[in-house]
Amino acid sequence: MHKFSFLLLVFSISFHTLFSQTAQHFPYKNSKLSAEERIKDLMGRMTLEEKAGQLNQLNGGIFTGPALENPGQKAKMQLVREGRVGSFLNVSGVAETKAIQKIAVEGSRLGIPLLFALDVIHGYKTIFPIPLAEACSWDLKGIEKNASIAAKEASAAGLHWTFAPMCDISNDIRWGRVMEGAGEDPWYGGLVAAARVKGFQGNLNDESHILACVKHFAGYGAVESGREYNQTDFSHVALWNKYLPPYKAALDAGAATVMNGFNVLDGVPVSANAYLVTDILKKKWKFNGLLVSDWASFEEMIDWGHAENKKDAVMKAINAGSMVDMQSRTLITYLPELVTEGKVSIEKVDDAVKRLLQIKFQLGLFDAPYKFSNEEREINELFTSSDANREVARDAAKKSIVLLKNDNNVLPIPKMIKNIAVIGPLAVSKEDMFDFWVAKGDNRLAVPIASGIAGMVDTKGYSFKFNFSNGYHLNGKINDTLINQALASCANAGIICVNIGLSGNLAGEDRSLSSPEIPENQVALLKALQKTGKPIVAIVSSGRPLILTKIEPLVSAILQTWILGSETGNAVADVLSGDYNPSGKTVMTFPYSAGQIPIYYNHFNTGRPIGKSDGSWRSRYRDVPNEPLYPFGYGLSYTTFAYSSFKLSSPTTIKGGVITASITVTNSGKYEGEEVSQLYIQDVAASIVRPVKELKGFQKFALKPGESKTLQFSISDKELSFFDGDGNTKLEEGKFKVYIGTDSKNVQVLDLELK
Ligand code: GLC
Numbered sequence: 001m002h003k004f005s006f007l008l009l010v011f012s013i014s015f016h017t018l019f020s021q022t023a024q025h026f027p028y029k030n031s032k033l034s035a036e037e038r039i040k041d042l043m044g045r046m047t048l049e050e051k052a053g054q055l056n057q058l059n060g061g062i063f064t065g066p067a068l069e070n071p072g073q074k075a076k077m078q079l080v081r082e083g084r085v086g087s088f089l090n091v092s093g094v095a096e097t098k099a100i101q102k103i104a105v106e107g108s109r110l111g112i113p114l115l116f117a118l119d120v121i122h123g124y125k126t127i128f129p130i131p132l133a134e135a136c137s138w139d140l141k142g143i144e145k146n147a148s149i150a151a152k153e154a155s156a157a158g159l160h161w162t163f164a165p166m167c168d169i170s171n172d173i174r175w176g177r178v179m180e181g182a183g184e185d186p187w188y189g190g191l192v193a194a195a196r197v198k199g200f201q202g203n204l205n206d207e208s209h210i211l212a213c214v215k216h217f218a219g220y221g222a223v224e225s226g227r228e229y230n231q232t233d234f235s236h237v238a239l240w241n242k243y244l245p246p247y248k249a250a251l252d253a254g255a256a257t258v259m260n261g262f263n264v265l266d267g268v269p270v271s272a273n274a275y276l277v278t279d280i281l282k283k284k285w286k287f288n289g290l291l292v293s294d295w296a297s298f299e300e301m302i303d304w305g306h307a308e309n310k311k312d313a314v315m316k317a318i319n320a321g322s323m324v325d326m327q328s329r330t331l332i333t334y335l336p337e338l339v340t341e342g343k344v345s346i347e348k349v350d351d352a353v354k355r356l357l358q359i360k361f362q363l364g365l366f367d368a369p370y371k372f373s374n375e376e377r378e379i380n381e382l383f384t385s386s387d388a389n390r391e392v393a394r395d396a397a398k399k400s401i402v403l404l405k406n407d408n409n410v411l412p413i414p415k416m417i418k419n420i421a422v423i424g425p426l427a428v429s430k431e432d433m434f435d436f437w438v439a440k441g442d443n444r445l446a447v448p449i450a451s452g453i454a455g456m457v458d459t460k461g462y463s464f465k466f467n468f469s470n471g472y473h474l475n476g477k478i479n480d481t482l483i484n485q486a487l488a489s490c491a492n493a494g495i496i497c498v499n500i501g502l503s504g505n506l507a508g509e510d511r512s513l514s515s516p517e518i519p520e521n522q523v524a525l526l527k528a529l530q531k532t533g534k535p536i537v538a539i540v541s542s543g544r545p546l547i548l549t550k551i552e553p554l555v556s557a558i559l560q561t562w563i564l565g566s567e568t569g570n571a572v573a574d575v576l577s578g579d580y581n582p583s584g585k586t587v588m589t590f591p592y593s594a595g596q597i598p599i600y601y602n603h604f605n606t607g608r609p610i611g612k613s614d615g616s617w618r619s620r621y622r623d624v625p626n627e628p629l630y631p632f633g634y635g636l637s638y639t640t641f642a643y644s645s646f647k648l649s650s651p652t653t654i655k656g657g658v659i660t661a662s663i664t665v666t667n668s669g670k671y672e673g674e675e676v677s678q679l680y681i682q683d684v685a686a687s688i689v690r691p692v693k694e695l696k697g698f699q700k701f702a703l704k705p706g707e708s709k710t711l712q713f714s715i716s717d718k719e720l721s722f723f724d725g726d727g728n729t730k731l732e733e734g735k736f737k738v739y740i741g742t743d744s745k746n747v748q749v750l751d752l753e754l755k
Contacts, residue, residue: 028110028366035361039354045110046083048346051353052335053084054112057292059327060091064119064509065295068328083108084332086324086356087115087161092124092440097158098373105369112357113365116372117161120200120210120439121180122146124153125382126389126566127434127441129400130507130543131166131192133562135182136584136635137399138676138700140195146396147199149389151210156381157440158372160363161211163259165196167246168216171598173591174226176511179435179543179563181221183587184600184632185695186242190249197253204256204362207371211359214250216261216294218276219243223263226597228512232263237688239265240723248285256359257290260297260322269304271297271317278321284727290355293317296328310334318344323352390567397564397571402584403636404548404558410535411557412578412638413456413495417464421490422450423471423525424499426541432474433568435543436508445566449499449539452569453576460577467493472521474503479521483528496529497576498522499539500551504563507543515594517547526554539572545590549629560586578638583674583700585635585743589628596624601632601744602691633678633695633743639669639705643677646740646748648715652755655731658716663740663748665711667703676700679713680739680747681720686732690722693744713740720754 027033028042043051058076071079079085080103091097097116104114122128128146129137137143147164154162166180169189182192193214202209219239222232234243251258258281260271270276271293281287298317299310307313311334314325318335325331338344364371403411413420426432427450430443456462471486473479490496500522506513518540529536536555540546543563552558559582564571574580591599606619610626620626642665649660665677679697683690696719699711715738721731733754741747 031367035358038361038366039357042110042112042357043350043353046353048336048339049332050083050110051349052332053079053082054086054353054356055324055335055349056085056329056332057087057089057117057324057326058085058329060088060096062090064090065327068296071329077103080104080114081107083110083112085114087117089117089163089326091116092118092154092157092159094158094373094375094378098370101369101373113360113369115160115211115360116158117163118154118159118439119164119437120150120154120159120162121164121166121437123150123393123441123565124157124439125441126153126386126393127438127446128393129397129564130179130435130562131182132179132543132588133400133564134396135188135192135587136402136562137396138585138698139399140191142396142399143192144195144199145392147196148202148209149392151200151202152208153381153389154439155207155210155372156374156378158378159210160372161213161257162200163213163215164200165193165212165250166215167193167250168219168221168261169243169246170221171600172223172226173516173544173546173588174512174514174597175221175223176228176506176508176513176543177221178588179507180437182246184589185587185602186245187695188587188698189246193246193250194253197250197255201254201256211256212250213257213259213292214247214255215259217247217258217281218261218270219265220261220263226512228510229262232265236725237723240725240727244280251285251287255289257292258287260291260293262294262297262300264304269297269301269306271322272301272306272320274320280727282321288355290324290359291322292324293322293326295326298322298325299328299330311338314338315343318348321348323355393565394567394570394574397567398574398580400562400564400584401571401575401582402560402586403582404560404590404630404634405552405555406636406638407556408535409638410495411537411576413576415461417462417494419465419467419492419494420453421467421469421493421496422453422499423469423486423489423496425470425472425474426501426503427499427539428468432504432541433563433565435504435563436511441566447567447569449541449561449569449572452571452573453497455569456573456577460573460579462577464494465492471498471525472519475519476521478524483525486525487528487532490529490532490534493534496532496534496536497539498526498529498536498555499541500526501541501546502543504541504543507563516544517594518551523550526551530554537576545586545588547591547594547629549592552629578671581638581671581673582635583637583676585633585676586630587632589632590630592627592629593624595621596628599628602694604689605692631743631745633676634745635676635743637669637671637673637675639667639671639673641675641703641742642666642668643741643748645710646750648738648750648752651751652753653715654755655717658714659752661713661715661738661740661750663711664708665703666708667705670705672702672704674700674702675742677711678741678743680744681715682737682739683720683722683732684735684737686722686734687730688722688724693739695744715752
């Protein structure tokens with residue numbers, strides 16, 4: 001036998017022997033056994049410190065929270081070697097993650113692989129529109145696809161886990177994190193969350209998908225005054241009807257993990273709130289995945305005034321049913337002694353550890369710990385095929401844009417225009433195309449709005465002269481010099497595009513604003529420009545609805561472009577040129593004034609609704625209207641849609657019954673366009689007061705000029721029921737109203753009775 005093949009034979013025999021001995025002596029390493037059997041064997045071998053270690057999530061190089069004393073890299077790797085780390089956050093890249101994984105798998109006693117997590121909120125390298133913008137597309141398949149691309153890129157960079165979707169319902173644009181959610185409606189927020197979970201996770205059976213994380217459980221979006229990390233105080237009726245539905249929908253879509261919030265429920269921090277974490281999440285909803293704290297949210301219970309000290313905080317969190325401690329390392333410090341002292345049961349610890357190990361086995365990390373560490377795939381996914389990903393991002397971005405105003409149809413910009421003025425520093429700022437949650441997005445590759453518009457000459461058949469001027473300093477005062485320069489730059493302009501709004505860095509966590517307005521220097525600029533009598537298009541860049549009341553009368557058109565990510569400029573150009581007829585509809589109310597906040601469409605009627613009498617003694621303001629500037633579900637098109645023939649298959653229905661609401665929509669304009677028709681239900685009289693409207697259906701479809709489509713919506717128990725304060729589903733006979741229309745205000749209504 002040839003020497004080489006002899007050596008190969010010896011090697012394979014010895015490897016096989018070693019493997020079978022390993023597998024015999026360490027069943028948890030035997031891929032022929034079930035995960036259950038392997039976990040049982042492994043847990044039987046783990047010390048209490050090693051079990052606590054699995055529940056310890058260390059932070060990597062970047063900070064997404066207060067920099068409490070952070071151990072250096074050497075100390076972190078020593079903890080990994082000691083088997084006292086179960087996962088990392090804020091690490092990424094094959095090189096970094098593979099090196100750490102190697103220490104865990106080959107350098108620790110039991111070789112348990114680690115999970116690596118990062119906030120891949122709307123893209124990893126290719127940055128998609130912020131979730132709030134994406135939700136305005138009402139394109140659930142597109143939202144799922146965007147998440148799947150984010151997962152593909154993130155997993156190619158060695159990541160197993162993203163901390164998304166954020167499912168917190170908020171009615172307060174002062175809160176910077178509204179950019180992370182899907183707007184103010186619980187039902188639609190649930191659909192978007194479910195689409196994102198499916199996109200991120202797929203079936204979790206390949207290395208192109210990653211664990212989703214439903215956050216922040218629960219009710220963090222209710223922070224008082226929109227102030228970040230502030231107290232929350234809401235009824236259990238609101239908990240069940242407004243706040244919980246999106247989390248539940250995301251979990252029903254199979255989300256593998258959940259994250260605690262920073263807030264309180266009934267005065268108890270949610271990390272230690274057994275009603276939420278055990279009674280609802282584990283018992284009622286039978287969640288068998290993993291719960292991770294938010295950044296040091298266990299330890300922060302001391303500042304909340306709920307825990308005496310760190311040890312008390314860990315005890316309260318684990319006894320309530322929480323599991324993994326993100327960043328603070330208080331759990332590995334105190335959990336072993338809490339168990340030894342009988343203050344925390346080992347059963348609770350084992351339950352949490354088992355859930356984590358189940359995930360690691362499900363991802364196949366025990367048998368292939370480096371399956372997400374493929375350098376070649378990383379290069380291909382993040383560079384070679386990134387153009388294809390960017391095309392998807394551009395498609396998502398243009399669908400997220402909401403046309404709020406278009407007087408005299410100034411848009412789309414006519415092809416024969418000879419001169420366009422573009423004004424505003426945001427329009428040339430690459431970094432402001434991104435927000436706070438930008439993962440590994442490279443803003444140098446982002447397309448700013450000015451570039452997109454200038455590019456229309458080469459790519460969209462225009463031949464205009466393009467002038468740019470700043471007009472204002474971002475975060476600056478009124479500047480007459482800049483305003484005069486702007487006036488000069490548009491002297492020959494046929495149309496003036498002014499990019500106003502806020503820096504992208506003012507969107508996200510710890511970005512609450514007491515007055516979410518258009519800055520005064522931008523208003524002053526628009527007032528000056530208005531005097532030219534030229535058509536002005538306001539392009540609004542912001543991670544939240546801003547108060548546009550002051551600028552609305554000064555401009556002919558308003559495009560709400562949110563924060564659109566890598567392909568911003570190209571998407572804006574697609575809409576300005578009419579290559580794409582805007583179809584976005586806002587999923588969050590635009591207040592008329594900040595004093596109205598919180599303001600939202602699905603409000604209660606009150607006992608003295610305005611409009612019921614001569615106007616006195618009614619629920620109203622003396623200085624502003626009750627109505628918002630733009631309502632939930634609102635968005636214009638370059639065409640118009642007419643609604644007719646609204647009818648119900650029956651004016652009455654019964655429990656368990658199904659009736660059909662139908663309506664005909666006609667494209668009554670001269671552009672092909674997409675409409676989002678919305679179905680709302682009102683329970684007119686119920687044991688618990690119900691909102692004046694609740695979104696319960698929508699359809700998005702395209703129509704050519706003159707074309708009509710008859711829509712049908714089914715109405716059954718699901719659409720007519722609600723929760724009581726104990727989470728019981730209620731379906732009560734009586735009168736209902738059925739609304740269908742183009743937004744939450746412009747609707748037709750029919751009566752329905754449940755007998
Ligand atoms: C932050 C955020 C949370 C994020 C986590 C890790 O504080 O509240 O959404 O996932 O820390 O970055």
